[in-house]
Amino acid sequence: MINQDEPSTRDRLVGAALQLFAEKGYAATSIAEVLRAADANSGSLYYFFPAKQDLLLAVLDAYRQGIGPMLLEPAWRDVPDPVERIFALLARYRQALDASRCTYGCPIGSLALELHEPDPAVREALAANFTAWVDAIVGCLTQARDRLPADVDVRGLAELVLTVMEGGVMLARTQRDIACFDRAVAQLREHFAALVHPAATSPSPRAPRTGARKERP
């Protein structure tokens, strides 16, 4: 066993930076704050990370590695239906948004828009996070493949989910109104309702649609 009960200095630094970058952003977080939050000293940090950006890269890697165990797994524990898993994931973001009174959104999205001309390594690390997230949704859609139209753009649809989440978070945060996020998700629900078959395979006892589409004259 390598893991101790006490996290290593390096892990404390990455953890502190992860939290602070999410709360305040990258530029607005000073090294001194990270050191204070991690209860470490300047010498330790620069022993592990040659520069602040290397700390950011470690944080982005931690996020990517955490997508499965920290995000998807808890969100999907009690949700077997692949389409519902998509909305369970969105509900997770809603929860974080709500708990922070519309302050905490998606840390990757915030960093992606804060860093305008990022170093290639940083840009790729951000892109890798989005790709992993979208891949997870693609997985859900693939599992529900037989309930989808044959000509559907699976990747495009998965990206739409990310897009709606990120846009909904942005709007809700700016308006300080979680209803914005809810409306975005509700619209996505409508989109799925028009697209997905009423789950002949799934034994889920939900109604196949929430709001029946109005008939055309």
Added chain:
Amino acid sequence: MINQDEPSTRDRLVGAALQLFAEKGYAATSIAEVLRAADANSGSLYYFFPAKQDLLLAVLDAYRQGIGPMLLEPAWRDVPDPVERIFALLARYRQALDASRCTYGCPIGSLALELHEPDPAVREALAANFTAWVDAIVGCLTQARDRLPADVDVRGLAELVLTVMEGGVMLARTQRDIACFDRAVAQLREHFAALVHPAATSPSPRAPRTGARKERP
């Protein structure tokens, strides 16, 4: 007439800041850079704006005032159909994204996510920009009201347009791939295609749908 040919020092400052904040972000833009770009001096800037944040507020106000003349009017000049105007607006963002090789997105969205704990005045100025943008889409949808289902959430649908634009810009910038934005817009097209009647009123000679929805078995 008040306007001269030469823009005032104040206008040059706001214009320079507007461009720099969009290109590099708020925190990453130094006062010195603004002064250089505006060909002005520190004394002039602080004569007009007590602090950097007041310059930001002026920039956000300029954006809001420019939504009509600088954004909607040129985008809608040759597009009478209200639904097509929505996509013409999105095409405008695509153009900016493309011209900058997926670097320049939506400056308001970037600022909204960069500034995590903004001063109330700043947050409200950002929110006012989003509101004005969404209101414009609501206007389009209202004009097309008779082509929409009676129970549609007009504001929710308008916010979805903003949400898809912002999310699409975020993903395209991060992946440095405009196809991400295109896929997001294509999905929105699908959503509208399933929602909007084939324009009985509009004399536009377009086909009512691009990709016919697959029939359910």
Added chain:
DNA sequence: GTCTATATACGGATAGAC
């Protein structure tokens, strides 16, 4: 690996003449 002390630069903002 960790500590303290510090180098060095640059940030926003100010002073006061003109």
Added chain:
DNA sequence: GTCTATCCGTATATAGAC
């Protein structure tokens, strides 16, 4: 309204002992 010169805090990063 505009100019130059400058204050002063804070930022990242380094040096070198332990």
